[in-house]
Amino acid sequence: MTVKKFFGHLLRAGGILMAVLAGGCGLVFMVVDISFGELVLILGGVPCLIGIGLFYWGKNILKKENVDVEKDMSVWD
Secondary structure, three states: OOHHHHHHHHHHHHHHHHHHHHHHHHHHHHHHOHHHHHHHHHHOHHHHHHHHHHHHHHHHHHHHHHHHHHHHHHHHO
């Protein structure tokens, strides 16, 4: 496993955890009391969006890693 692949998987796992936990916590507070709506969107929505961004950043790194490996393998064809 290369460093790029490890870092890509690390970003994806961290992004999923961040998005699910922040989004789930925000959802619970929205269900309990809707008057916290704006506060929940600010305090829970921003980390959730950052988590989604980390997930897609990791996905992009892994996609680039696969393209690099295919280019390296084409030398042997």
